[in-house]
Amino acid sequence: xxxxxxxxxxxxxxxxxxxxxxxxxxxxxxxxxxxxxxxxxxxxxxxxxxxxxxxxxxxxxxxxxxxx
Numbered sequence: 069x070x071x072x073x074x075x076x077x078x079x080x081x082x083x084x085x086x087x088x089x090x091x092x093x094x095x096x097x098x099x100x101x102x103x104x105x106x107x108x109x110x111x112x113x114x115x116x117x118x119x120x121x122x123x124x125x126x127x128x129x130x131x132x133x134x135x136x
Contacts (some may be wrong), residue, residue: 094108
């Protein structure tokens with residue numbers, strides 16, 4: 069399992085476990101009032117982490133395009 073000290077990544081890791089040991093989790097969070105977008109990703113291995121980040125970045129950019 070890949071490890072990160074980030075609280076947001078820990079949240080993703082918790083969701084992965086709670087949802088039946090999922091291998092990857094990507095979270096996009098929007099706050100329209102503050103006009104912010106946050107993203108966190110998680111993968112069970114180094115490669116899955118890298119893949120989740122790549123997918124997360126694509127999703128984040130798509131949301132940014134739609135959001136602005």
